[in-house]
Amino acid sequence: MAAKAGSGDTPRRWSQQVTEISHALDLEPGVFSLSDPREIARSLQRSAEHSRQRKAGAFQSAMSMLNFYVNRAGRKLPAERRRCLEAAKDELRAIYGRPRHQQG
Template identity: 65%
Template sequence: MGRRYRRRPERLIAGEKAMPTRKHRWSAQVTRGSDALDLESEIFKQDDPRRIARSLKRSAERSRRRKASPYRSAMSMLTFYINRAGSNLPAGRRHVLESAKHSLRRLFHREA
């Protein structure tokens, strides 16, 4: 068996600039233009958890492109948004969005 060599990164010639780095904002793009759900604009900025849940349910049930059940699609989008924000999400917003999860479970009759 021959040795496997790792390819060395190309070195810059003196005076040459590195390629500009591209910022990947795929998660924001998913929220804006999800292939599975057509979301109401700025739905995650609403203050009423029940309104968020109703909107997600409506979007999930109307969608013909989703791969999972309406409940899973709606819950996945909400969880995705919460996780995407991470530690930048203020406690008040997190509380509203977590309450929206509970409302979504109730709307789909999936109470734990």
């Protein structure tokens, strides 16, 4: 059952709750507001590698959380912020030795 807006202590948006208190990863506060894509990737790496609740590998868990945040922000995400987060995906790939996304 979905929480109603203004219903006390339950969050208004389930996506906000997932980002803040995910059972998949314990994210460092403010990770998605960092300005350096490498720092975002390193923070997600630390969270994924220290998590005991994740169901997939560290890389997949970190990338999934980053994709979740970008997808939930949707059109409201400013272009500059989106570029930073997309660059963080490439940094995350580099950290885990995965091929970087090719611009095309």
